[in-house]
Amino acid sequence: MNPLVLLSILAALISGMCVALQAPTNATLARAAGSPINAALISFAVGTLALLAAALVLGVRPNGAGLRGLPFYAWTGGLYGAFFVAAAVFAAPRIGLAFYIALLIGGQLATALLLDHFGALGLERQPVSLTRVLGVFVILGGVLLIRR
Template sequence: MRMLMIAMTLLAGILIPVQTAINSQLRHVLFGSPVLSSLVSFAVGTITLALLYFGVLRGSLPDGAMLMRTSWWMWIGGMMGAFFVLSGIVAAPRIGVATVVVMLVAGQLAMALLLDHFGWIGLPVREISPMRLTGVALVLVGAFVFTRG
């Protein structure tokens, strides 16, 4: 199962620059609007997930009691995803997809290290080790070097 999860996340990582490039091109067709192209991207994603959840998995809607057990911050993930997609659409034509991706990875690793170390947002604690810190530092230095070239 671990190898399947690693392969799945590797594929997701491979698709990020492809998604960024596709959404940037979609922007040109949709009035040059990064917001509209983000909306279309999320609409297609929402339809895809709805078909998977309701059609393939035969899922049901949550009830009121289930929704009442959520915290306010559990609802902002979609806004973060929208910012992620919108940022890529706006930045890719200006700084290139590779620079967008290297900065995304640098930011993701830095925050992931903090989330793991402190166990924020209900995650299990995985303390910062010298090797993990070195790995993240190398990526951050690499991102800095990459953006200079």
């Protein structure tokens, strides 16, 4: 197997583990900090410091000219992340971590199908197929089973 593909699979698996850890960790932070918004703010501050340290160690710097030419949507990723962290802190303790993550994955896959189909946000176009839609419905069925 191509080493970059293997590294990508490992990174995806570990990032999934991080998603599962993030909600309960930040819920603990929210209880101490007084709100999901405070927890998200602290979480992003810690993440920003970690990324700054990584950038310094790796010697990477933003390309100012490249940043100026970006479409507006390229600047919205932080907003999605902020909503994700605050929503996870709020929802996971109330509906359970497994159900929250099942809903999260269902939402991710449904949105991914649409983005792929239209080639939106710079993605290569991958038309929706019956098998892909059925796969999402199987996962959404799993969401219902987890909830029961």
